[in-house]
Amino acid sequence: MALVRYHGRLADLTGCREEELDGTNVSRLLDQIKKRHGMEAGRLAKRSHIIVDKRSAGAEKGFRTPVGPDSVVEFIPVCGGG
């Protein structure tokens, strides 16, 4: 089971800061999140920065980035600034 960590509004929507989820890639984890916590949480998770084992899924294989049983997956809100 991968350890999934939520930041920002997603932590509020899911009601937890972290949980363990089953899934072999990011897409499967997103399905799990949607199933467990509802459409809005699933939508927000998909729109987040998704970090798998300290590497951005965007820089890897996107939603097909593999997730291992010991992986740590973080969902971080997209922010701006400077």
Place this chain on the structure above:
Amino acid sequence: MILPVYAQVDLTQGRWRKCTISARLFEQYLGGKALGARLLTDLTAAGLDPLSPEAVLIVNTGPMNDTGAPSSSRFNMTFKNVLTGGIASSNCGGPFGMLLKKAGFDGLILCGKAPELSMVVVEDGKIRIEPCPQLQGLDTERAQAELPERYGKLVIGPAGENGVRFACAASGERVAGRCGAGAVMGSKNLKAVIAFGTREVVKADPEGFEAHTRKWVKLLKKHPMTGDSLPRYGSAGLVSKANASGVLPTRNFTRGRYEHYEDVSGETLADTRLTRNSGCFSCPIRCERRVKVKGKEVKGPEYETLGLFGPNLENNNLDLINELNYKCDLLGMDTISLAGTIAFAMELQEKGMGDFGLKPDQPEDLLRVVEDVAYVRGAAGEMSVGSKALSQKYGGADFAIHSKGLELASYEPRKSVGMGLGYATANRGGCHLNGGYLALLESVGVISMDAQTPKGKPELTVFFQNGMEAASAAGFCLFTMQAMIPGILFKFGPASFACRAAGKALLAARPLLGQIWKFMPWIMPINCMLVPHSKSIALVTGLPMTIGKFFTVGERSYNVERLYNLREGLTAADDALPGRLTKTPQDPERPDTVVPLDKMLPVYYKVRGWDANGVPTAKRLKHLGIPLPEEE
């Protein structure tokens, strides 16, 4: 066309005179930092001490200030950089700019030195200089409270009076933070400039402007960045992603990740400390954090302050960071340069190369340190000169984290190499915004781009440097530029094919991006909502402004600033970063986690139309309508 009106104020003689900017200069430079750079070059001789009476301080607005255009309340201070010896511009969203314009002036050109501590009073088209001994030693909050309420105020704190090289100037709770504007004011015995008036900006097409503004505000409010994440988390929201990307500077830029980052993240700030968000005049974004310090509601820290007073000093005490931020504002010091210098001094001390009385195991002691720096007292007072001067005295140049003398902002560039190029080439020194802010594309934004490749980074850096330069010249907040990223990408998410493809497409567009400057402004002779700034400027000023001309203002400004730097003795050798960032990989197992400046700089110079030594060519200057230095 209504031309900008400036006042030249001689503080030594106590005299002033009005002058009007020519139509040609107005069209070429608009105002703000661009016009400031032109005027500073024209009005000063080379080689002046930035703190001498002969040095000139320009405080000016852009054509958009006080028009009601979105996020257009930024005013500018241009002067010789106290830390780098090159050009300095510092930008502030406080109310002073708007009231300066209402008082009948678009800018002030201040020179000389008042015989005693004084303030300049600008009121309804008139100016007077008054002694203000009663303000001596007051912090920025108390000094402003002592002045009549109706005025827009620009003041310095004790740090400026004491000549701290990174002293800032404050207007309301906002500061013109970087490069030592406060020290320049202090050197002129100038404690404050205050302005009041009731004049309204005359717009060329008021109806058209109102309609365009409504459309633009709607766009900003709808955009996920300016309408949701910035109001919700402020720039502080970047901490978590910066950490995940390895760009959160930790322990004087030795690492890019901090194990306790969540303690100081924007989400934690929003959940546990935020009282409300706020913003500058006419800004629909409202990114400002409001927090409580000792029971009093004050302006909260931005990302830069969180990163540099937090992880970069290995300090995870958020309340302490809030207090340090407030204290720096009161004393009148730039949090970026101060925190960067403290981190450097801590490492010097740890290595036995100097003793600054720092206590790394007692973060609360930083409150005492900050005060000692502002009053230039004790061992900590030595830090008032900044990292570069400190490294010249004590050594450690390889880990003095600055470029040209200005401390780097809170992005560790070894995992965002384009940001590294921006730091190295920014005319005012190690600045993320003046540097083009590629970290937004490479590391912290919605677009997923290869952060380590040097390919395409010079072309993108030039593009964004010029765009942000132009926005600043007009008086716009740079955050308005972030809405240029199509909102639809946020719906797909950074891991989506669309965001990954956008990153690849931007890098692949480098041949085009590298060539467009030869054909600006003719290739974009239009206005559209992708860059709403240009149409807004056209509707207010009546200038035939287009997107192409808007970007050309930025390019022209960047070149004038570069020429100023060259005139003052800076060279291509100063387009540099400390050895830690160019020679030592952040990740020892990945040799590519350094900033490959040697690969990027030659391409950058070529795209800019500069020669191999980073000197603008006569051909490019002619194209931009900039007089050659020998012709001036």
